[in-house]
Amino acid sequence: MTEMLEKFSISLQEWLMNPLLNPFHYLLAAVCAFWLFRRISILRTGGEFWEPFHIVGDTLYIHAAFYCIGRRVVPFSEMAAVHISYASGRGGRRYIVKIRRKKGIAKVFMIGTNKKELQKLEELKKALKKHRVGVREWG
Structure with a gap:
């Protein structure tokens, strides 16, 4: 044996x-x-390959490949609230965007802190305000 x-x-x-x-x-x-x-x-x-997300009309398309499980298309009408928090750790500094949907399902994705991605984050905040979705920022 x-x-x-x-x-x-x-x-x-x-x-x-x-x-x-x-x-x-x-x-x-x-x-x-x-x-x-x-x-x-x-x-x-639409959108670019390295963008974390893009907005077309009243829909948010998330580009995250690994850490956003399931469908990555979220209409603004399905969003209940959005939480944006700042985090730092081994992977560097990032903004974590958590989308709470009306159905109770949450979507989470990350955005870097470089200049281009911060502009995209501001674009997201403006679109959320336009569609009357509550935004809460942490950190």
Whole structure:
């Protein structure tokens, strides 16, 4: 029995050391493909590739690829309130935007603190005010 486990261990190590068959490379490629697909899929509605979101008419399109689960299209008419908070941590400084919907489902995405993204945040605040959605800022 121990011989069989030892042979299995050796073959598993050889398999993981082979660069063509390493499952971690496939996992990394799958995650990158998922990220790229999510970014490209939202571009059909307009906006730029690196923007965190864009607004078309009375709809907010969120570009976040990983941390916004589910549909990333939120009409302003479905929003109950929006909370914007400032956070800093290992990933750097960011603004966290949490959208509370009337149905009770929340959407969360992050915006960086560079000049272009701060202008987008101001654009979001103006659109929220225009559509009479309450905005609460923290930090």
